[in-house]
Amino acid sequence: MIWLSVVAFVVTLVIGVMVVRWARGRGVVYGTQMPQRIHVGEVPRLGGVALLAGLLASWGAGVASSQLMGDPSFLNLDVGELLWAAALLPAVLGGVAEDLTQRLAVRYRLGLTLLSGALATALLGLSIPRLGLPQVDDWLVMSPWIGVAVALFAVTGLPHAFNIIDGCNGLAGMVALITCLALAHVALQVGDRALAALLVTTAAATAGFMVWNYPRGMLFAGDGGAYLWGVVIAFGSISLVQRHSEVSPWFPMLLLIYPVWETVFSIYRKWVRGVSPGMADALHLHQLVYRRIVWGVFHDDESRRMLMRNNRTSPYLWAFTMLSVVPALLFWRNSWLLMVCCLLFIICYVSAYFAIVRFKVPGWFQGTRTDEPPSQ
Numbered sequence: 001m002i003w004l005s006v007v008a009f010v011v012t013l014v015i016g017v018m019v020v021r022w023a024r025g026r027g028v029v030y031g032t033q034m035p036q037r038i039h040v041g042e043v044p045r046l047g048g049v050a051l052l053a054g055l056l057a058s059w060g061a062g063v064a065s066s067q068l069m070g071d072p073s074f075l076n077l078d079v080g081e082l083l084w085a086a087a088l089l090p091a092v093l094g095g096v097a098e099d100l101t102q103r104l105a106v107r108y109r110l111g112l113t114l115l116s117g118a119l120a121t122a123l124l125g126l127s128i129p130r131l132g133l134p135q136v137d138d139w140l141v142m143s144p145w146i147g148v149a150v151a152l153f154a155v156t157g158l159p160h161a162f163n164i165i166d167g168c169n170g171l172a173g174m175v176a177l178i179t180c181l182a183l184a185h186v187a188l189q190v191g192d193r194a195l196a197a198l199l200v201t202t203a204a205a206t207a208g209f210m211v212w213n214y215p216r217g218m219l220f221a222g223d224g225g226a227y228l229w230g231v232v233i234a235f236g237s238i239s240l241v242q243r244h245s246e247v248s249p250w251f252p253m254l255l256l257i258y259p260v261w262e263t264v265f266s267i268y269r270k271w272v273r274g275v276s277p278g279m280a281d282a283l284h285l286h287q288l289v290y291r292r293i294v295w296g297v298f299h300d301d302e303s304r305r306m307l308m309r310n311n312r313t314s315p316y317l318w319a320f321t322m323l324s325v326v327p328a329l330l331f332w333r334n335s336w337l338l339m340v341c342c343l344l345f346i347i348c349y350v351s352a353y354f355a356i357v358r359f360k361v362p363g364w365f366q367g368t369r370t371d372e373p374p375s376q
Contacts, residue, residue, distance in 0.1 A: 001197045004058045005204035012054030012208030019046045020218050043217060045099040047209050048224020052092055054205035055228070056085055062197060084198065087119040088231040091159055095223030106278040109223065110160070116231050117155035126151045126238045131249050132335030151238050159230030161259035164266060166226045167286050169307075170214030170314040172259075173221060175321050176229040177206045179255050182325055183236050186251065186332050190244040199236050202229075215311040250338035254328040257345050258321050265349070285349070288356045289316050323348065 023044035063082055094112035098104040120126045127147040130137045140147050166172035180203040187196035206229070212219035221229075237252030253260070262285060267277045275281070282291075290313045324345050331337040 001193070001200055004062050004197060004201050007061050008054040008058035008201040008204040009208040010054075011057040012050045012205040013211055015050040015053040016047065016209055016212045016219055019044055019050055020212060043220050045220040045222030046096065046224070047213065047219045047221040048092055048096050048099065048226075048228055050212075050219070051205050051209055051221070051225050051228050052096075054208055055202060055232070058201040058205070059085060059198065062201075083123045084232070084235055087116055087123055087235070088228060089116075090119070091116040091227040091231050092224050095159075095163075095225070095227040099222035099224055109227075110156070113159045113227060113231070114152070114156045116159075117152040117234075120155050120231075120235060120238075121148050121152055124235070124239070126155070126235065127242060128154075128238060128249065129242055130245075132339070154238060155231060155234040157263070158234040158256065158259070159227035161256075161263040162230040162233075163223055163226035164263050164284060165259050165286060165317075166221055167284060168290065168313045168317070169217045169310050170210060171286055171317050172226055172229065173206050173210050173213055174314065174318050175259065176233065177203045177210070178318075178321060178325055179233055180206070180236070182255055182329055183233070183240060183252065185329065186247060187236075187240055189332075190240075190246060192240070192243060195236060195239055195243070198232075202232050202236075214314065215307075217307050217310065246333055248331075248333055248335040248338055250335045250342065251328055251332040254324050254338045254342050254345070257324045257342050258317075258349075261346055261349055265353070285320075285353055285356075286313060286317050288353070289313050292356050292359065320352075 023046065059082060091109075091113040094104060094109050098109060127144065128140070128150040129147055130140055131150075162172050162176065165175065180199045184196040184199040184203070187193075187199065209219070209221065209225065213221065233252075233256070237256070241247050241249045241252065266284060269283065270277050270279065270281070290309065293316065294309055294312045324341065327341040328338065331341070
């Protein structure tokens with residue numbers, strides 16, 4: 001597993017720097033009036049290409065090791081694991097197409113993630129066998145198609161949830177990395193080394209991407225990278241619950257409650273305002289933290305000034321994410337406790353959101369303002 005992780009990390013790292021150098025002077029000119037944009041300059045949004053290359057290289061090496069030489073690490077990877085790659089390609093390539101052209105409409109990208117979900121249910125047999133609720137679980141047993149529909153919905157929606165939180169350097173990448181490692185930890189607890197290997201290599205590829213993304217902001221994940229994280233994590237979450245009855249279906253739900261609830265809450269507040277859910281805005285939690293909690297820093301260069309402020313935003317959300325990750329790892333067998341923790345996280349999110357909107361954040365939480373030059 002370690003050597004596969006090294007392959008994923010190195011390949012992503014190398015392809016990442018190649019993308020950064022190739023994109024100089026060739027990047028698409030992104031609109032300067034985009035409300036969600038909190039950086040200056042043209043940064044390539046092709047991190048998904050590097051991530052995909054790292055995953056394909058490591059997964060291919062793992063399957064080759066298992067089939068040709070006998071896997072010395074007992075990962076038991078087989079050709080079937082490559083079906084993950086086949087299923088995620090429509091979503092990832094659609095995201096990359098949007099990153100390159102800025103012309104792929106939301107409905108088409110949604111359709112491509114739906115296609116990835118359909119391939120996952122058809123090729124991988126993904127389905128949600130239970131939800132930890134006796135009455136609902138009985139319905140799932142009597143009507144297995146409901147579990148398939150829920151799995152299809154999860155694979156379709158999670159990539160877009162990661163795309164929504166992908167607004168600051170290192171934010172979505174760190175959430176994906178932490179989530180993959182948490183899923184891999186529980187997979188190892190139940191003896192599923194093959195699934196753990198797929199998730200750990202995804203975390204390693206993400207780490208290779210993060211070298212260029214945080215804190216220097218030289219490469220963005222783009223839609224392709226966000227969709228890759230969402231699809232792979234959805235596959236891993238559903239597979240873990242489907243293969244091992246001792247794992248509560250609310251374990252991955254609590255792990256992913258931040259991006260999931262960010263998406264649900266965003267749809268709600270846009271619906272209340274009469275705005276299309278697909279319309280970009282600057283009212284996501286990370287954007288409010290950037291504008292109202294993280295003070296600016298003094299620097300003569302505007303791009304550098306915004307980059308430094310951008311980098312100070314992500315750690316707030318990393319810490320916020322840990323509010324769900326820690327209890328999820330502690331109670332991954334107990335559905336009722338996990339459900340309670342999901343509810344508590346939602347309450348914390350909504351309370352924090354409105355506290356920031358109403359400027360009721362404690363001063364000590366904001367730190368010291370440094371947007372003025374030091375006195376001489």
